[in-house]
Amino acid sequence: MKLRDFGRAIAHVDLARGSYEVRPAPEDWVRKYIGARGLGVRYVLENGPEVEPLSPSNLLCFMNGPLTGSEVSMSGRWACVTKSPLTGTVTDSHQGGWTGARLRWAGFDGLVFEGAAESPVYAYIEDGTLSLRDASEVWGKGIHATVAFFRERYGEKDLSVTAIGPAGENGVRFAAWLNEDDRAFGRGGTGAVGGVKRLKAIVIRAGLRKSDVPDPDAWRSVRREMLEAIRDEANITSPKKGGLSVYGTNVLMNITNSIGALGTRNSQQTAFGDGAERISGEYVEQNILVHDPTCHACPVACKKEVEVVEGPWAGLRMESVEYEPAWSLGANCDNDDVSAVAKLIDQCNDLGLDPIELGNALSMWMEATERGLVPEGQGLAWGDTAAMVALTEAIAVRQGAGEVLAEGPARAAAGIDHPELAMAVKGQAVPAYDPRGLKGMGLGYATSNRGACHLRAYVAAAELGVVPIEADPLEWRGKGALVKTFQDLHAFSDSLDLCKFSAFAEGAEHYARQYEVAMGHPCSADDVMRAGERIYNLERYYNNLAGFGRGSDTLPPRFTEEPSTQAGSAGHVSELAPMLEEYYAARGWNAGVVPDAKLRELEIL
Amino acid sequence: MKVSFYATLRPIVGERTVELPLPEGATVGALVVELARRWPALCEHLFDDEGRLSRRVNLFVDGRNVRWLQGMETPLSPDRTVDVFPPVAGG
Numbered sequence: 001m002k003l004r005d006f007g008r009a010i011a012h013v014d015l016a017r018g019s020y021e022v023r024p025a026p027e028d029w030v031r032k033y034i035g036a037r038g039l040g041v042r043y044v045l046e047n048g049p050e051v052e053p054l055s056p057s058n059l060l061c062f063m064n065g066p067l068t069g070s071e072v073s074m075s076g077r078w079a080c081v082t083k084s085p086l087t088g089t090v091t092d093s094h095q096g097g098w099t100g101a102r103l104r105w106a107g108f109d110g111l112v113f114e115g116a117a118e119s120p121v122y123a124y125i126e127d128g129t130l131s132l133r134d135a136s137e138v139w140g141k142g143i144h145a146t147v148a149f150f151r152e153r154y155g156e157k158d159l160s161v162t163a164i165g166p167a168g169e170n171g172v173r174f175a176a177w178l179n180e181d182d183r184a185f186g187r188g189g190t191g192a193v194g195g196v197k198r199l200k201a202i203v204i205r206a207g208l209r210k211s212d213v214p215d216p217d218a219w220r221s222v223r224r225e226m227l228e229a230i231r232d233e234a235n236i237t238s239p240k241k242g243g244l245s246v247y248g249t250n251v252l253m254n255i256t257n258s259i260g261a262l263g264t265r266n267s268q269q270t271a272f273g274d275g276a277e278r279i280s281g282e283y284v285e286q287n288i289l290v291h292d293p294t295c296h297a298c299p300v301a302c303k304k305e306v307e308v309v310e311g312p313w314a315g316l317r318m319e320s321v322e323y324e325p326a327w328s329l330g331a332n333c334d335n336d337d338v339s340a341v342a343k344l345i346d347q348c349n350d351l352g353l354d355p356i357e358l359g360n361a362l363s364m365w366m367e368a369t370e371r372g373l374v375p376e377g378q379g380l381a382w383g384d385t386a387a388m389v390a391l392t393e394a395i396a397v398r399q400g401a402g403e404v405l406a407e408g409p410a411r412a413a414a415g416i417d418h419p420e421l422a423m424a425v426k427g428q429a430v431p432a433y434d435p436r437g438l439k440g441m442g443l444g445y446a447t448s449n450r451g452a453c454h455l456r457a458y459v460a461a462a463e464l465g466v467v468p469i470e471a472d473p474l475e476w477r478g479k480g481a482l483v484k485t486f487q488d489l490h491a492f493s494d495s496l497d498l499c500k501f502s503a504f505a506e507g508a509e510h511y512a513r514q515y516e517v518a519m520g521h522p523c524s525a526d527d528v529m530r531a532g533e534r535i536y537n538l539e540r541y542y543n544n545l546a547g548f549g550r551g552s553d554t555l556p557p558r559f560t561e562e563p564s565t566q567a568g569s570a571g572h573v574s575e576l577a578p579m580l581e582e583y584y585a586a587r588g589w590n591a592g593v594v595p596d597a598k599l600r601e602l603e604i605l
Numbered sequence: 606m607k608v609s610f611y612a613t614l615r616p617i618v619g620e621r622t623v624e625l626p627l628p629e630g631a632t633v634g635a636l637v638v639e640l641a642r643r644w645p646a647l648c649e650h651l652f653d654d655e656g657r658l659s660r661r662v663n664l665f666v667d668g669r670n671v672r673w674l675q676g677m678e679t680p681l682s683p684d685r686t687v688d689v690f691p692p693v694a695g696g
Binding site: 242250 | 611612613615621660661663665667668669670672673686688690691692693694695696
């Protein structure tokens with residue numbers, strides 16, 4: 001597996017014809033856009049920004065990065081890139097586990113699905129070949145049953161399956177892909193694009209392959225150096241010692257609650273009181289944790305497998321109670337029952353739903369119910385977990401109120417003439433960091449190219465004091481340049497494709513060294529930041545062409561007009577307007593639009 | 606006053622919240638010294654090599670990190686809430 005050959009084996013699959021062709025990505029694209037996220041966006045741009053997302057003409061790309069499946073730590077990631085049916089922007093989402101690694105080991109760097117099949121199919125990949133096979137036996141099945149079906153057919157050894165569930169088949173605009181480890185391409189509705197194409201699953205059989213690099217000694221050295229950084233006891237990634245490793249991402253629940261940055265009851269409040277502790281990582285670790293699963297080449301093991309011990313879902317064993325869904329389906333729905341949270345996440349994993357979007361859809365519907373805006377018989381009460389479970393099922397099959405909510409909270413709120421009730425940006429719902437208590441995160445949501453997103457610019461790492469950058473979470477000044485820097489850095493790591501959590505232990509110089517040694521050509525920290533900036537501008541260019549211009553970088557009025565009343569952030573709103581001014585100045589954009597001069601400077605045009 | 610501990614610091618203290626008597630006019634600096642005296646294993650988290658408040662701890666008074674208040678000089682009173690976290694983040 002020659003890492004420097006990355007990009008030479010992209011399978012272009014014509015679903016209508018049932019054929020495929022392996023072609024190299026243009027060398028120029030690989031040099032400029034690196035891989036995974038960046039390369040996928042370039043393919044989607046080439047397909048044209050005017051394409052209707054839920055049509056066969058939309059392109060569905062699954063892209064590895066140059067480090068995917070290699071021996072460097074946290075390299076078990078790959079990207080799904082398409083035009084989002086939720087937002088109409090270009091979107092990318094990243095999946096952990098072993099699936100991307102197995103694709104690399106099977107001899108492919110990426111898959112580009114074009115058109116739509118006449119009847120349901122799955123792609124079977126093994127030993128450098130791909131075939132489209134009949135999926136009618138699993139169409140309609142949940143993801144867990146689909147994985148079980150393929151394991152029975154092909155055996156478990158060296159097998160990965162990533163699939164859509166009923167939500168994707170039924171065109172739910174926030175449908176996801178999940179694999180055998182319940183790791184998701186979660187955001188942006190990529191699963192619905194698979195449904196339109198009648199592509200049920202990608203099944204890959206491949207055993208571990210070692211990397212072939214120009215300088216094996218340097219490769220060993222750089223891997224060791226990265227591993228030591230991740231293991232450093234001062235870092236939250238430190239195995240079995242750092243907070244992220246011990247408690248998983250849900251270690252965040254109590255701190256955002258403490259500082260007034262935990263959206264509650266559809267973000268009407270910014271803290272959940274004692275309820276936060278009952279759905280926190282600490283509570284999970286003490287009461288229901290049974291295992292700490294991991295991904296390819298990762299010593300952190302931040303996944304948290306649990307077994308529900310009481311209540312109607314006793315006996316349910318699932319992974320993973322993450323911070324985002326514990327917030328969206330917990331605090332934001334006024335639900336402090338961690339068992340119900342686990343049940344709802346497991347439902348998302350099986351039906352193929354994005355739990356952030358789902359939680360926001362449910363919390364919006366709860367507030368709308370409280371305000372008397374929901375048709376009789378379709379209401380949902382705060383914290384009614386049994387009704388939440390039932391409505392989640394209905395969303396996946398588009399029945400009753402589920403038909404409305406399957407469109408996502410932004411469209412559903414607009415449909416009852418109250419768009420202000422949806423906590424969404426560019427049509428995608430907000431994650432678990434309230435912009436009134438973490439000002440930089442709010443700017444990150446507003447300027448994210450895929451709609452509201454915490455991961456494009458995870459400045460929470462600075463605002464929460466994890467990385468050594470001084471950033472008061474309640475200070476808006478200085479956040480423009482900070483958000484840009486984080487967005488550019490993460491655009492690069494998403495293109496390598498390394499786990500976002502590598503940034504808790506590594507920086508641009510580390511990414512440059514790994515890329516340089518893997519690819520065998522020079523790369524500096526400046527090169528990393530410039531490539532990241534190029535990728536971020538490429539996405540923005542796509543969105544501008546797709547109709548997102550001035551005024552698209554917004555936040556829901558709740559965050560800019562309704563002050564927080566909870567400790568830590570009391571009295572604060574998001575000062576979005578001046579932050580945007582700073583940000584656009586740092587980017588060299590005209591009110592959210594990339595000028596041609598910037599595109600030429602970054603070699604995009 | 607009540608002091609709550611989170612994540613990897615909680616097992617060191619053995620409890621979620623402890624009640625500590627603090628004299629009138631006490632500061633965060635005095636609290637940190639008291640925490641180190643009661644739970645010596647906290648020392649490596651609380652102090653850096655030069656004896657300053659370490660970056661390995663984030664101490665909040667009424668939801669504000671003391672780094673953005675008056676640091677070790679931040680005044681305390683019995684009605685204030687203190688939360689002590691190690692660095693935490695995720696996705």
